[in-house]
Amino acid sequence: MSAAEATAAKIHSAAPATGTPEAELAHKCLYYMLLMREVEDRVERKLYRQGKVVGGVYVGRGQEAIPVGSALVAQADDVLFPSHRDMAVFFVRGVSARRVLAQYMGRVGGLTRGRDGNMHMGDMSAGVVSIISALAATVPVAAGAALAMRYKGINGVAFSYFGDGATSRGDWHEGVNFASVQKLPVVFICNNNQYAYSTPLNLQMACANVADRGPAYNMPAEIVDGNDVLAVYEATVRAAAYARAGSGPYLLECKTFRMTGHSAHDMAQYVPKGLFEEWGKLDPIVRLEKRMIEQPWATQGEIDEVHAAIAREVDDAVAWAEQSPFPDAATLLDDVYENV
Amino acid sequence: MSTTYLEAIREGLWEEMERDPNVFCIGEDIGEYGGAFKVTAGLLARFGTRRVVDTPISEAAIVGAAIGAGLMGLRPVAEMQFADFISCGFDQIVNFAAKCRYRWSAGVPIVIRAPSGGGIHGGPFHSQNPEMWFVRTPGLKVVCPATAYDAKGLIKSAIRDNDPVLFFEHKGLYRRIKEDLPTEDYTVPIGKAKVVREGRDLSIITYGAMVWTALEAAETLAAEGCSAEVVDLRTLLPLDRETICASVRKTSKALLLHEDTRTGGMAGELAATITENVFEYLDGPIVRVTAPDTPVPYSPPLEEAFLPNAEKVVEKALWLHRY
Numbered sequence A: 001m002s003a004a005e006a007t008a009a010k011i012h013s014a015a016p017a018t019g020t021p022e023a024e025l026a027h028k029c030l031y032y033m034l035l036m037r038e039v040e041d042r043v044e045r046k047l048y049r050q051g052k053v054v055g056g057v058y059v060g061r062g063q064e065a066i067p068v069g070s071a072l073v074a075q076a077d078d079v080l081f082p083s084h085r086d087m088a089v090f091f092v093r094g095v096s097a098r099r100v101l102a103q104y105m106g107r108v109g110g111l112t113r114g115r116d117g118n119m120h121m122g123d124m125s126a127g128v129v130s131i132i133s134a135l136a137a138t139v140p141v142a143a144g145a146a147l148a149m150r151y152k153g154i155n156g157v158a159f160s161y162f163g164d165g166a167t168s169r170g171d172w173h174e175g176v177n178f179a180s181v182q183k184l185p186v187v188f189i190c191n192n193n194q195y196a197y198s199t200p201l202n203l204q205m206a207c208a209n210v211a212d213r214g215p216a217y218n219m220p221a222e223i224v225d226g227n228d229v230l231a232v233y234e235a236t237v238r239a240a241a242y243a244r245a246g247s248g249p250y251l252l253e254c255k256t257f258r259m260t261g262h263s264a265h266d267m268a269q270y271v272p273k274g275l276f277e278e279w280g281k282l283d284p285i286v287r288l289e290k291r292m293i294e295q296p297w298a299t300q301g302e303i304d305e306v307h308a309a310i311a312r313e314v315d316d317a318v319a320w321a322e323q324s325p326f327p328d329a330a331t332l333l334d335d336v337y338e339n340v
Numbered sequence B: 001m002s003t004t005y006l007e008a009i010r011e012g013l014w015e016e017m018e019r020d021p022n023v024f025c026i027g028e029d030i031g032e033y034g035g036a037f038k039v040t041a042g043l044l045a046r047f048g049t050r051r052v053v054d055t056p057i058s059e060a061a062i063v064g065a066a067i068g069a070g071l072m073g074l075r076p077v078a079e080m081q082f083a084d085f086i087s088c089g090f091d092q093i094v095n096f097a098a099k100c101r102y103r104w105s106a107g108v109p110i111v112i113r114a115p116s117g118g119g120i121h122g123g124p125f126h127s128q129n130p131e132m133w134f135v136r137t138p139g140l141k142v143v144c145p146a147t148a149y150d151a152k153g154l155i156k157s158a159i160r161d162n163d164p165v166l167f168f169e170h171k172g173l174y175r176r177i178k179e180d181l182p183t184e185d186y187t188v189p190i191g192k193a194k195v196v197r198e199g200r201d202l203s204i205i206t207y208g209a210m211v212w213t214a215l216e217a218a219e220t221l222a223a224e225g226c227s228a229e230v231v232d233l234r235t236l237l238p239l240d241r242e243t244i245c246a247s248v249r250k251t252s253k254a255l256l257l258h259e260d261t262r263t264g265g266m267a268g269e270l271a272a273t274i275t276e277n278v279f280e281y282l283d284g285p286i287v288r289v290t291a292p293d294t295p296v297p298y299s300p301p302l303e304e305a306f307l308p309n310a311e312k313v314v315e316k317a318l319w320l321h322r323y
């Protein structure tokens, strides 16, 4: 089963055939953000509580604009390294909601066939590399992928995703430094959601912004409104063009807010009252829909239809995932090595 | 013309880089300087900066970048300046490289070369044998060549392997041993041990530089009327249990030898393998000769006391022989 199943066909049918490029982009953004929101809601609020997802659940509610706006810029040869709140990257790269849900449920239909859970998955045929749990470990790996693309004469870019907290790790600094020294085509994309588990930014770093780390590496760094999907898209276009031109890596700091606890079992009581409400007003999906109607890139009726289509798609995906078998225990020993 | 262990590794790298344009080297001071031990000397002049990549002092980035390049279909050979510093890239090795294939079917065809071992007065941070940190990580392969022939044949196999291989090259052997190597291309299979001296009375099972210690001890033992067989493991993971067990079936006595420290050392796994598989063939207890459980000390009398040597092997072997 190939990961790159045809979600793409559905997306394009969601955009009006007669739309301007801006309208089409907005429709794609809406589709992917809503799909991520809906799949994660099902995972966190239904399947996890029903005991059908047995492992950890970390969602990107309120942050959907970041994976969607950035990944839509990526070209076919580019390689993406999504972190744990970037589910939409998989959808944009053609991985279906069915397979993502099967992954969460530990089924054979998931990208890791039950060997790992949640966002710990990848598929080189879709140009998506799996994170490992250790934060920032993919940062030097993304630099290596960029090195390989240059080595092979592929004009590709590596998209390296991480949170604010991950930028405290040595691997982050080693990877960013190496990419800068080698002028590698990497776009570093930080979702600064202001918390790392329970730790607020001021206990994470002494500078005010993640972007402040850029100058130390002689790397352009831009602060972006991470709750505005079109702003993320435009900033990523700039960053990717810079990287693709051979000028070196580029850092995007997308300011956002984690609208949940760290994980499904965390009530986030350490977050000061009012912040959820304040940031809730900046919900990226609501903002995009408002803009689409104002422009006008869509009618309310069309937007409602996208919501309904996504509910149907996710219903189908959940049913498919639930029917995907659990792995046979007899496969336990397989694939530790290619051949031994 | 005979070739040193160090030259054998260089020749292996060189020939693989000539053979496969996807093979490249990455590490600290490996380009113009040729590496701390000069293993990569000459590679830059021949292959250029595209294929001989000097890096910042960033072991996690060296291994991480190798992984990224490996996922993209290249065959990177990463050099740790000393095996001791491999701990700085530990997570990338044991959590990233080792688990990709099992988790998401992605092969990581990388080699990590690590100059290891004591006897050079390197002290606690330039003398260690960290192979066991990796032997207990499924998904990695761990290779410890003892001869120039095996060093060349195994580095070539490691480069051609589609899984991550840790290649521990013993610093004390670099310039100490040499032999005539075949002029034609050859490889030595990963995962196959070798009986390097036949014997009847007991098996000395070892690897790396200690193979030479075992052979020296076997000479002395022969004069004492004890015929020792020497098994060179060559690969620690995956372990060639068949060759180990065949030797013990034949001699009925096992002396396990390594330069690494005692607790949690390879000898423990070997002892368990022997008792599980060929217990009924044993005519005596399984005996270990290893370094003690201390850091590797610097001062010569301390380091000498720390390292196993032929004398210590002979003493234990004679005791076992008489048992």
Ligand SMILES: Cc1ncc(C[n+]2csc(CCOP(=O)(O)OP(=O)(O)O)c2C)c(N)n1
Pocket (backbone or CB within 6 Å): A085, A133, A134, A135, A162, A163, A164, A165, A166, A167, A191, A193, A195, A196, A197, A258
């Ligand atoms: C090296 C490492 N240490 C600790 C953890 C446990 N952990 C998982 S997520 C997390 C917080 C991450 O914060 P951030 O990087 O800001 O990402 P966010 O979850 O906010 O998106 C922690 C501490 C880990 N996964 N890896």
Ligand SMILES: [Mg+2]
Pocket (backbone or CB within 6 Å): A163, A164, A165, A191, A192, A193, A194, A195, A196, A197
């Ligand atoms: Mg965070």
